[in-house]
Amino acid sequence: MEAEEFSLVRDMFRTFATRFRSGTADVDPAALDAAQKALDELGLAELRRTSHPAATAQECALLAEEHGKQPLGTSTLGTVLLAPELLRLLGDDTPAGVGATPTIALARDLRFAGADTSELVAWDTQGADSALAVAADGTVTSVELGAPAPGIDLLRAVRAVPSDAPGKVVGRLDADALRRWQAYALVIVTSELVGAAGAFVDLSVEYARERRQYGREIGSFQAVQHILADATVLVAACTSATRYAAWSLDNETPAAALTAARVAKAEVNTSALEAVHSGMQVFGGIAQTWEHIAHLYLRKVRLGATILATSADLLSTLAEPEAAR
Amino acid sequence: MTDTPLEFGDPSDLEQLRGEFRGWLAEHPLPERGADEPLPVFLHRWHKQLHSGGWVGLDVPEEFGGRGLTTLHQVAISDELGAQQAPGVPRIGYLAQALLKFSNDEQRGRLLPRMLAGEDVWCQGFSEPGAGSDLAGMTTVAEKRGDHYIVRGQKLWTSYAQYSNLCLLLARTDRDGVAHKSISAFVLPLDRPGVTVRPLKAHNGDDEFCELFLDDVRIEESELIGSEGDGWALAMTTVSYERNALDTGHLSKYGLLVERLRGIVGERGDDLPDGLRSEVGRCFVDYEVLVAHTRRRIAERIAGAEAPFDSSIDKLLMTRTEQRLYETALKVIPESLYEDGNEVFAEYLYSRAASVYGGTSQIQRNIIAKRILRLPSGK
Ligand SMILES: Cc1cc2nc3c(=O)[nH]c(=O)nc-3n(C[C@H](O)[C@H](O)[C@H](O)COP(=O)(O)OP(=O)(O)OC[C@H]3O[C@@H](n4cnc5c(N)ncnc54)[C@H](O)[C@@H]3O)c2cc1C
Numbered sequence A: 001m002e003a004e005e006f007s008l009v010r011d012m013f014r015t016f017a018t019r020f021r022s023g024t025a026d027v028d029p030a031a032l033d034a035a036q037k038a039l040d041e042l043g044l045a046e047l048r049r050t051s052h053p054a055a056t057a058q059e060c061a062l063l064a065e066e067h068g069k070q071p072l073g074t075s076t077l078g079t080v081l082l083a084p085e086l087l088r089l090l091g092d093d094t095p096a097g098v099g100a101t102p103t104i105a106l107a108r109d110l111r112f113a114g115a116d117t118s119e120l121v122a123w124d125t126q127g128a129d130s131a132l133a134v135a136a137d138g139t140v141t142s143v144e145l146g147a148p149a150p151g152i153d154l155l156r157a158v159r160a161v162p163s164d165a166p167g168k169v170v171g172r173l174d175a176d177a178l179r180r181w182q183a184y185a186l187v188i189v190t191s192e193l194v195g196a197a198g199a200f201v202d203l204s205v206e207y208a209r210e211r212r213q214y215g216r217e218i219g220s221f222q223a224v225q226h227i228l229a230d231a232t233v234l235v236a237a238c239t240s241a242t243r244y245a246a247w248s249l250d251n252e253t254p255a256a257a258l259t260a261a262r263v264a265k266a267e268v269n270t271s272a273l274e275a276v277h278s279g280m281q282v283f284g285g286i287a288q289t290w291e292h293i294a295h296l297y298l299r300k301v302r303l304g305a306t307i308l309a310t311s312a313d314l315l316s317t318l319a320e321p322e323a324a325r
Numbered sequence B: 001m002t003d004t005p006l007e008f009g010d011p012s013d014l015e016q017l018r019g020e021f022r023g024w025l026a027e028h029p030l031p032e033r034g035a036d037e038p039l040p041v042f043l044h045r046w047h048k049q050l051h052s053g054g055w056v057g058l059d060v061p062e063e064f065g066g067r068g069l070t071t072l073h074q075v076a077i078s079d080e081l082g083a084q085q086a087p088g089v090p091r092i093g094y095l096a097q098a099l100l101k102f103s104n105d106e107q108r109g110r111l112l113p114r115m116l117a118g119e120d121v122w123c124q125g126f127s128e129p130g131a132g133s134d135l136a137g138m139t140t141v142a143e144k145r146g147d148h149y150i151v152r153g154q155k156l157w158t159s160y161a162q163y164s165n166l167c168l169l170l171a172r173t174d175r176d177g178v179a180h181k182s183i184s185a186f187v188l189p190l191d192r193p194g195v196t197v198r199p200l201k202a203h204n205g206d207d208e209f210c211e212l213f214l215d216d217v218r219i220e221e222s223e224l225i226g227s228e229g230d231g232w233a234l235a236m237t238t239v240s241y242e243r244n245a246l247d248t249g250h251l252s253k254y255g256l257l258v259e260r261l262r263g264i265v266g267e268r269g270d271d272l273p274d275g276l277r278s279e280v281g282r283c284f285v286d287y288e289v290l291v292a293h294t295r296r297r298i299a300e301r302i303a304g305a306e307a308p309f310d311s312s313i314d315k316l317l318m319t320r321t322e323q324r325l326y327e328t329a330l331k332v333i334p335e336s337l338y339e340d341g342n343e344v345f346a347e348y349l350y351s352r353a354a355s356v357y358g359g360t361s362q363i364q365r366n367i368i369a370k371r372i373l374r375l376p377s378g379k
Helices: A003-020 A029-042 A057-069 A076-090 A174-211 A221-250 A254-288 A293-304 A312-317 B011-027 B037-053 B072-083 B093-102 B105-117 B233-240 B250-272 B278-305 B308-332 B343-355 B361-372
Strands: A104-108 A122-124 A129-133 A137-144 A158-160 A168-172 B122-125 B141-145 B148-156 B166-172 B183-187 B197-201 B210-220
Touching: A003 A029, A003 A057, A057 A076, A057 A174, A057 A221, A076 A104, A076 A129, A076 A174, A076 B072, A122 A129, A137 B122, A174 A221, A174 A254, A174 A293, A221 B278, A221 B308, A221 B361, A254 A293, A254 A312, A254 B278, A312 B072, A312 B278, B011 B072, B037 B105, B072 B250, B072 B278, B093 B105, B093 B233, B141 B166, B166 B233, B183 B210, B183 B233, B233 B308, B250 B278, B250 B308, B278 B308, B308 B343, B308 B361
Parallel strands: A104 A129, B122 B166
Antiparallel strands: A104 A122, A122 A158, A129 A137, A137 A168, B141 B148, B148 B210, B166 B183, B197 B210
16 A cells, blocks of 8 residues: 555544544443444455455554554454455455354464364454354364353453354465464454553553642652653564564565564563553552553453463474474 | 554565675684684674675765665674674674764764774773763863863773774863763874773673773864764764664674574473573564564664654663573573683673663663653652
8 A cells, every 4th residue: 555545544543443432441332333333334354355455464453553552342353354364365255155244263262273173262253243263274164153252351342153053164274374374363463452552551651741749740750750661662662573573474474474473472462561560550549440441451451462372372482493393 | 653664674685685695604704712812802803804895884875985775784784693603793883873973074084984994993982980871970171272172081981992092082172061062072092192091800801891091182173073062962872873782783692692592492492491491482582572673763764764762762672682681591501600701601791781881771761751751850
């Protein structure tokens, strides 16, 4: 996409996100439906759908980052960015047996599915009518959506996948396409977490500029300044790693892109969480209440640290030189 | 920092350059360090060898002895040095940038090619016994006497001054003015009468630091860099580049050790104590994040969108990478604790300095809080 064109898309998305952000943890289902409808009308699901995608992976990652900045309950990741990319990797035509608005399905613990795909959950299901699961061998299956499943992220709808309704195999990714898929999924999820951590740290900086104790702004205390400076460094690290991984998807081999994506996820799993913890500390008591939006960010980032790949998975894999893996 | 898509360079172009470099390395074997050869002397030999192949100052304009390529090319070479287990790139990037920005054309033409070629070896005389973090408190004075200056004072921590012939010196040209206007920068040849260099032994046994005594040293007007009062801005430029792992050539040094640790995990992964495998993974992540971060900052530098105080973020990330890496190395290579003069242990000790030199970590946090986050100043 041309730079100006992308700016327009991003501004459009920002306007949408600001308008439909949730200011409370008590998410209203009607408002959520309206938001998802407005999102669908933006037509972003077409961005990556064709063999010559209209948007680069880097641009999609930036949209996911935007999504993370606001407390939003819409399925931008699942139905708009992830499932269409998976269909693109399978080929130009939508395979028979895929619903009109699929999202993705993951293992029960929200990590990438292993060889056994009998226990899955559909992830990010707001507005979705089915889900696509990728098994460890690259087999892609379309599955049905069951009952709502519980989860700590109040802004993300998750549904059970009924175990009595076998999914339909709709295609298969070869080894390189599977790497691309994993790298892309890691980058999109990671980007959202980067957006969330960065925006929350920004909010806490604003708060530190205004909140007064002992007759002065708390942001003038060096102890508070250093907490926020460290959080800023962590957000910068997450951003750099993720942006680079996104660029690698557009420019590097699938293996190199997957390594960069794993590095980004490993960084974000710890650093985005630590940055949110820091922001909550600066907010003091107010951030520990149900009413304050701090816990919406914390929930997203805390759960996000386990999604697709945990630190334990990644650090162990990355500890060895590539050839030895 | 920018929120638009970034260009990190054309991989095929960079790959070609790396290929050429590997080819050159294959024909020019790495030098071996002599048993008693001090590290700076060894690195200086390596610097000259690299320069003979055209591998120093890739991003310095050709007219000043460089290759006129982009900083991305310099990153690729730094990276490749690490991958090829070679000593690091000469640490002159930040000095070259300061000269490019502040000296006049005559000085650039005279000083830069010799700096790149390793014909001149530079040191940096900023800190003083009473002026470390608070550089504005410096008391070394350069008094104007017609067409020259007379300098009096003392510098401290001047790294490798005993192996250098030139010093980038800061001194006050106006005793009473505010720091930001009264400090000037000079090129001081260290063989001038009145200059005494006294080495100080560092905690790892190396003789890196020096004290520099300046007793009525004559400095010519042509040795003033920029104008009187430019010293503060020049110092800020120098340290901001010094806070970037690329400009200091540290990336390749880290890359080398990270790969060594990963190699050990590959060979005897299962014998390592619990958790150590993950720690090595974490070091690899730190390193790769630092590389990605450096690339992003370079892409911003090339696009002209670089924010000056962001270098404090770079420095803290670099420090994180270095300190965790050497701490982990001591665990993965335990003999480093039980051998006299072990190099890994010496590097570990040196890694503790990462949070001190170039501005301490606390000073970097102060800068981020005040200049980037614009938090209110303390009373
Ligand atoms: C290996 C090494 C190489 C060096 N090489 C050079 C060189 O080549 N040329 C050169 O000019 N200098 C060099 N230095 C000096 C270096 O820049 C100074 O050591 C550094 O700026 C700190 O100054 P200081 O040592 O006087 O410590 P101080 O300024 O006395 O600081 C002591 C402690 O107080 C803290 N502190 C001070 N002020 C504040 C504040 N406002 N807020 C919070 N905490 C604060 C510091 O963070 C530190 O923890 C080198 C130092 C090292 C370790």
